[in-house]
Amino acid sequence: MVVTGGTSGIGLATAKAFAAEGASVFITGRRQDALDAALKQIGGQVTGIRGDMAKLADIDRLYDTVQQKHAQIDVVFANAGxxxxxxxxxxxxxxxxRTFDTNVKGVLFTVQKALPLLKDGASVILTGSTTSISxxxxxxxxxxxxxxIRNFARSWILDLKDRHIRVNTISPGVTDTAxxxxxxxxxxxxQNTRDYLASLIPAGRVGQPEEIAKAVLFLASDEASFVNGVELFVDGGQTQI
Incomplete structure (x- = not known):
């Protein structure tokens, strides 16, 4: 599986979760020192590729590296942003x-350039945000x-329906990351801002990256085989009130 933006926060937690399940994981990051540190934390079958997903040449380099080890990709988590x-x-x-290049252009071409390697029936997961509706x-x-990003998922499930590739969006709420x-x-x-925001969340606290990672694992799994095109809010209930 491929995790872009996998050196910290939600991306790092997700890479750890997949590696713990025995997956071969490829992560990207813009800084070599952060990439090296993440690789040590993740362990297992993990490969790091330095790159900025807003740059198409770096995305090409990512998939060139993947292709040297695997003929196909099962899961893409387009998380960099x-x-x-x-x-x-x-x-x-x-x-x-800068914001649109990283968050929109980068996600678009991360997924599009993965298509030749994605196996039929693969899972694509995009990182959204509760800000998509609030x-x-x-x-x-x-x-x-x-x-x-949220609309990409709605549209791409139609473009990819003949290949049975599912595309879903994970939308975290306030999450405790660097x-x-x-x-x-x-x-x-x-800390004051975090405490204030926690008071607005029905769960009474901010989320942890590992909680988002578990939701990504679900969307990538066979247990979610009939889940397609959704925006799954992992936000302690904030967007529901």
């Missing part, structure tokens, strides 16, 4: 381009990218 908080009025072209101050560009801490400014400010 990110964003910063910028309010309307302060959005720059650079901010827009408004968030100063987060409109990121939120728009995740709404696009990226979340960075987004909220780090330190006490980040």
């Amino acid at each position: 990110g964003g910063e908080m910028t309010a309307l009025g302060a959005i720059t072209e650079e901010h827009y381009t 408004g968030t101050p100063a987060f409109s560009v990121y939120s728009a990218t995740k709404a696009a 990226g979340l801490n960075e987004l909220f400014g780090g330190g006490a400010q980040a």
